[in-house]
Amino acid sequence: xxxxxxxxxxxxxxxxxxxxxxxxxxxxxxxxxxxxxxxxxxxxxxxxxxxxxxxxxxxxxxxxxxxxxxxxxxxxxxxxxxxxxxxxxxxxxxxxxxxxxxxxxxxxxxxxxxxxxxxxxxxxxxxxxxxxxxxxxxxxxxxxxxxxxxxxxxxxxxxxxxxxxxxxxxxxxxxxxxxxxxxxxxxxxxxxxxxxxxxxxxxxxxxxxxxxxxxxxxxxxxxxxxxxxxxxxxxxxxxxxxxxxxxxxxxxxxxxxxxxxxxxxxxxxxxxxxxxxxxxxxxxxxxxxxxxxxxxxxxx
Amino acid sequence: xxxxxxxxxxxxxxxxxxxxxxxxxxxxxxxxxxxxxxxxxxxxxxxxxxxxxxxxxxxxxxxxxxxxxxxxxxxxxxxxxxxxxxxxxxxxxxxxxxxxxxxxxxxxxxxxxxxxxxxxxxxxxxxxxxxxxxxxxxxxxxxxxxxxxxxxxxxxxxxxxxxxxxxxxxxxxxxxxxxxxxxxxxxxxxxxxxxxxxxxxxxxxxxxxxxxxxxxxxxxxxxxxxxxxxxxxxxxxxxxxxxxxxxxxxxxxxxxxxxxxxxxxxxxxxxxxxxxxxxxxxxxxxxxxxxxxxxxxxxxxxxxxxxxxxxxxxxxxxxxxxxxxxxxxxxxxxxxxxxxxxxxxxxxxxxxxxxxxxxxxxxxxxxxxxxxxxxxxxxxxxxxxxxxxxxxxxxxxxxxxxxxxxxxxxxxxxxxxxxxxxxxxxxxxxxxxxxxxxxxxxxxxxxxxxxxxxxxxxxxxxxxxxxxxxxxxxxxxxxxxxxxxxxxxxxxxxxxxxxxxxxxxxxx
Numbered sequence: 001x002x003x004x005x006x007x008x009x010x011x012x013x014x015x016x017x018x019x020x021x022x023x024x025x026x027x028x029x030x031x032x033x034x035x036x037x038x039x040x041x042x043x044x045x046x047x048x049x050x051x052x053x054x055x056x057x058x059x060x061x062x063x064x065x066x067x068x069x070x071x072x073x074x075x076x077x078x079x080x081x082x083x084x085x086x087x088x089x090x091x092x093x094x095x096x097x098x099x100x101x102x103x104x105x106x107x108x109x110x111x112x113x114x115x116x117x118x119x120x121x122x123x124x125x126x127x128x129x130x131x132x133x134x135x136x137x138x139x140x141x142x143x144x145x146x147x148x149x150x151x152x153x154x155x156x157x158x159x160x161x162x163x164x165x166x167x168x169x170x171x172x173x174x175x176x177x178x179x180x181x182x183x184x185x186x187x188x189x190x191x192x193x194x195x196x197x198x199x200x201x202x203x204x205x206x207x208x209x210x211x212x213x214x215x216x217x218x219x220x221x222x223x224x225x226x227x228x229x230x231x232x233x234x235x236x237x238x239x240x241x242x243x244x245x246x247x248x249x250x251x252x253x254x255x256x257x258x259x260x261x262x263x264x265x266x267x268x269x270x271x272x273x274x275x276x277x278x279x280x281x282x283x284x285x286x287x288x289x290x291x292x293x294x295x296x297x298x299x300x
Numbered sequence: 301x302x303x304x305x306x307x308x309x310x311x312x313x314x315x316x317x318x319x320x321x322x323x324x325x326x327x328x329x330x331x332x333x334x335x336x337x338x339x340x341x342x343x344x345x346x347x348x349x350x351x352x353x354x355x356x357x358x359x360x361x362x363x364x365x366x367x368x369x370x371x372x373x374x375x376x377x378x379x380x381x382x383x384x385x386x387x388x389x390x391x392x393x394x395x396x397x398x399x400x401x402x403x404x405x406x407x408x409x410x411x412x413x414x415x416x417x418x419x420x421x422x423x424x425x426x427x428x429x430x431x432x433x434x435x436x437x438x439x440x441x442x443x444x445x446x447x448x449x450x451x452x453x454x455x456x457x458x459x460x461x462x463x464x465x466x467x468x469x470x471x472x473x474x475x476x477x478x479x480x481x482x483x484x485x486x487x488x489x490x491x492x493x494x495x496x497x498x499x500x501x502x503x504x505x506x507x508x509x510x511x512x513x514x515x516x517x518x519x520x521x522x523x524x525x526x527x528x529x530x531x532x533x534x535x536x537x538x539x540x541x542x543x544x545x546x547x548x549x550x551x552x553x554x555x556x557x558x559x560x561x562x563x564x565x566x567x568x569x570x571x572x573x574x575x576x577x578x579x580x581x582x583x584x585x586x587x588x589x590x591x592x593x594x595x596x597x598x599x600x601x602x603x604x605x606x607x608x609x610x611x612x613x614x615x616x617x618x619x620x621x622x623x624x625x626x627x628x629x630x631x632x633x634x635x636x637x638x639x640x641x642x643x644x645x646x647x648x649x650x651x652x653x654x655x656x657x658x659x660x661x662x663x664x665x666x667x668x669x670x671x672x673x674x675x676x677x678x679x680x681x682x683x684x685x686x687x688x689x690x691x692x693x694x695x696x697x698x699x700x701x702x703x704x705x706x707x708x709x710x711x712x713x714x715x716x717x718x719x720x721x722x723x724x725x726x727x728x729x730x731x732x733x734x735x736x737x738x739x740x741x742x743x744x745x746x747x748x749x750x751x752x753x754x755x756x757x758x759x760x761x762x763x764x765x766x767x768x769x770x771x772x773x774x775x776x777x778x779x780x781x782x783x784x785x786x787x788x789x790x791x792x793x794x795x796x797x798x799x800x801x802x803x804x805x806x807x808x
Contacts, residue, residue, distance in 0.1 A: 029450055030443050030444055030445055045357075057363060058366050058422065060331065066333060069435075070436070118323065171373060173371060174370060177317070177432075178435045181315065181316050238343050243349070243356055245341060
């Protein structure tokens with residue numbers, strides 16, 4: 001892998017200072033590898049792996065343009081992480097939740113206590129907030145008036161506010177956690193995923209070719225995402241997709257696979273329509289990958 | 301942002317729990333999303349580019365890291381019931397109840413995908429064993445390949461976020477193919493109409509029974525080969541077929557006095573053709589009709605036989621002159637060519653034609669004429685008098701569509717042809733009914749009406765639906781179009797297959 005640019009090295013060092021290793025926790029949902037923890041998403045991105053966000057964005061849930069966590073990894077991304085010992089399997093929900101009655105009761109009690117504490121703290125904060133608002137309102141309305149009279153009135157009002165103030169439970173702000181953490185989180189048994197863990201899909205020559213191509217391009221510093229809509233295997237970006245357009249559509253083939261002319265034509269047409277270069281990629285037996293680009297040239 | 305305690309251990313690094321202070325401060329959060337700027341084409345290691353990238357990334361992480369914070373009073377509370385794979389509401393449902401959820405006994409329930417979507421929207425707080433579930437818990441507990449898979453939930457969420465109403469598809473709630481085949485409301489009518497034959501309108505099927513005596517008599521009359529109109533006569537009196545046939549016969553008699561013997565409609569009498577049973581019969585060969593237009597004009601006319609006239613009608617001498625003046629007797633002006641042609645025509649004797657001489661009787665002569673006519677019109681007889689005939693007679697008018705139909709070797713078909721015979725596939729099934737967003741205001745869960753479309757979820761990794769699957773699902777769906785939602789990791793593409801008939805008619 002190429003030496004990552006400066007900013008990423010810093011980030012790595014910071015994480016190492018924290019004492020956490022460069023490992024992300026994978027959770028399986030319906031046998032798909034998902035990342036839930038925010039730091040895991042950052043780690044993965046800093047390794048130029050993009051993934052795909054699936055969930056609603058908390059700030060604006062009812063739109064599809066920007067999505068939120070979880071992050072879904074492509075099989076190639078997951079495999080790359082595992083081969084670099086960068087992925088650990090987080091405990092599934094049933095391992096976390098199925099505990100004995102005593103343990104469950106304890107957790108419930110902790111939860112109640114936390115809620116109560118939160119209620120009290122928020123109540124105080126709310127009162128402070130109201131006082132400040134009152135102060136601002138009174139000083140702005142009084143304007144140039146000064147003197148003990150207005151001060152007294154102010155004190156009176158503040159006292160009345162304090163006495164009559166109530167913070168109902170319904171006003172309590174609660175968090176709907178995205179990732180499983182906090183009370184229900186127990187110390188993970190981080191089982192490091194070995195590279196030879198059986199992959200969900202069967203190994204086929206095509207899958208293997210895809211992975212070889214992915215690893216080669218990723219190793220050169222490109223960012224790759226899935227390109228189903230473009231008729232190819234991967235979209236290849238020269239930099240982070242947030243800032244750059246894709247340059248290539250990578251179509252992965254094994255060296256001995258034959259491709260019919262119609263397919264070549266249709267993928268070339270598609271590529272020229274979306275202004276991207278089509279790359280036919282085939283891994284060679286020696287580990288390198290052969291790339292052929294298609295360019296539409298008119299001979300008039 | 302999550303609280304990061306820099307002096308803490310690994311656990312704090314991943315801690316995403318907000319403190320009460322942060323929870324309180326969340327009230328004043330912005331609800332806007334920053335707009336994404338223009339992208340660059342190529343990384344050029346410039347500082348400007350790096351800064352823009354960092355800014356984009358920071359914005360991105362801010363949005364991603366934000367946790368959902370809601371007022372407890374705004375949240376509907378529910379519990380997860382694993383045994384039934386259902387979510388039971390503990391507090392009354394909110395606005396979402398109009399399009400989601402169902403009631404059973406006294407309680408309100410939500411399906412797992414509906415509950416998960418509402419959790420992601422920040423409207424629902426689901427408990428399990430008295431502890432609140434995180435979104436991750438929801439995904440892992442509610443989604444599985446047997447009930448609702450992750451891909452199906454992706455499609456569900458995508459559509460819900462756009463505002464559609466999405467329900468699970470229940471195959472048993474659709475009328476089965478057998479019921480549709482029966483097409484019950486119309487079949488009786490059709491059968492009744494078939495009994496009528498080509499008679500004038502008589503609405504009740506009972507007509508057919510009383511008609512039969514009349515019909516058989518009409519057939520007899522046809523056999524006689526003399527009165528092609530008489531059966532029409534009988535049919536012209538449809539409303540009272542129950543009355544005895546002699547009644548109709550009497551009416552018939554009144555109108556047929558100038559024809560051949562009116563048929564005796566009593567069963568015992570069958571008049572033989574040719575015998576005058578007290579009726580007049582005209583022998584046209586003996587009645588002279590003067591030809592006033594011929595060149596040899598008769599100066600006088602033979603008086604008419606009084607037996608041919610009606611009673612009490614007398615005829616005097618006919619004044620020919622006035623009539624002659626009314627006839628155009630002027631000679632036709634013809635050009636020389638026309639005169640020659642006319643002369644030739646007069647001289648031409650059909651009997652001199654060899655082919656005509658070969659005809660031994662009138663039937664053969666008619667055949668000769670027909671043959672000559674056919675040849676003139678492009679319909680030669682030798683093509684048409686065999687077993688294998690031309691597909692179409694060029695003298696007959698025909699539309700382009702019908703002609704194409706006749707000469708076609710391959711028949712065009714439509715999507716649903718033969719679909720009723722197909723059995724359901726194991727892998728492919730319709731997942732959802734989708735209703736349009738603007739119907740939400742008057743949407744009724746008990747009577748949702750016809751869906752806008754039905755969804756079938758698949759992925760780019762899997763097989764493309766073949767014709768068999770498309771036919772079978774289209775048939776199962778009835779008159780609602782099917783949309784295939786193809787999931788490609790984070791992306792969803794929607795495809796439909798529509799019937800298309802090649803145009804066959806030419807409109808000038």
